[in-house]
Amino acid sequence: MVVGAAGTSLLLQSCDTEKPTAEAKAPELNYDRTPTELARERKLAEETFFTDHEMKTISVLADIIIPADETSGSATDAGVPAFIEFIAKDMPHYQTRLRGGIKWLDVQCMKRFNKDFVSCSDDEQTKMVDAIAYPEEAAPGMEHGVAFFNTMRDLTACGFFTSKMGIEDLGYVGNRPNQWDGVPDEVLKQYGIQYDQRTLDISVRFDS
Numbered sequence: 001m002v003v004g005a006a007g008t009s010l011l012l013q014s015c016d017t018e019k020p021t022a023e024a025k026a027p028e029l030n031y032d033r034t035p036t037e038l039a040r041e042r043k044l045a046e047e048t049f050f051t052d053h054e055m056k057t058i059s060v061l062a063d064i065i066i067p068a069d070e071t072s073g074s075a076t077d078a079g080v081p082a083f084i085e086f087i088a089k090d091m092p093h094y095q096t097r098l099r100g101g102i103k104w105l106d107v108q109c110m111k112r113f114n115k116d117f118v119s120c121s122d123d124e125q126t127k128m129v130d131a132i133a134y135p136e137e138a139a140p141g142m143e144h145g146v147a148f149f150n151t152m153r154d155l156t157a158c159g160f161f162t163s164k165m166g167i168e169d170l171g172y173v174g175n176r177p178n179q180w181d182g183v184p185d186e187v188l189k190q191y192g193i194q195y196d197q198r199t200l201d202i203s204v205r206f207d208s
Contacts, residue, residue, distance in 0.1 A: 044089045050099075056118045057102050058084055058152070064129055065156045072169040075160050083159030084152075094151070101148025108145065 033041070050058065062075035062084070072078075088094050105128070106116040113124050120128065132138055132145035133153075160166040188194050 044086065047089055048085075049088045049095065050085055053116075053118070054099065054102050055081055055085065057105065057116075058098075060118055060125065061129070061149075061152050062156045062159075064125065065153055066160050072165050075156050078160045078163040078165040080156050080159040080163070083163075084155050087155060087159075094155075097148060097151055101144070101151065104144050104148060 059076050059081045062080045066075040066078075066080070068074040068077060075081075084098070088098055102117075108131075109115060109117045109120055109124070109128055112128065113120050117125060117128065129149070132142055132149040135146050135150070138146045161170060182195060182200075
């Protein structure tokens with residue numbers, strides 16, 4: 001009856017040319033957002049902070065930090081660059097350190113290889129990253145690069161391991177109901193009681 005009623009309703013709507021049909025919209029994930037928070041997030045989503053070149057640099061660095069492997073895709077496959085873009089807009093204190101870090105990286109690559117970071121070969125990019133990825137081993141004068149790479153590494157890991165791909169990579173399954181098989185037999189025998197068959201069938205044991 002419900003299906004029939006729904007079908008009749010749709011048929012009548014399709015025949016009614018005087019009333020405009022509203023377009024179907026995907027539901028918003030707003031169960032944990034206030035109207036003010038939703039409005040702010042929509043506004044941030046419409047804004048752009050990083051340039052195309054900066055986004056390319058972030059993407060290359062993110063995939064160096066978390067490359068694709070036999071378990072899952074890379075950081076860019078998980079949407080990490082978009083996550084970092086959002087964080088830069090959501091938390092403006094990241095903007096100077098990220099934009100400044102990208103500029104620092106390009107200047108260093110120009111000095112070493114006569115081209116910016118994204119234009120370097122894979123081997124050149126790895127050499128540059130190795131120079132700033134290990135704080136204890138970094139040469140004097142590389143402090144700004146070390147700080148920038150630390151920030152990139154933290155944001156990349158955060159973005160990846162909170163994505164659907166990253167959660168699956170971790171094998172995290174969330175909260176699941178456990179199985180209770182009732183009071184142990186030895187305890188029941190101690191008190192001279194036992195479960196009746198209905199309780200065993202309905203309340204105690206179930207298929208896993």
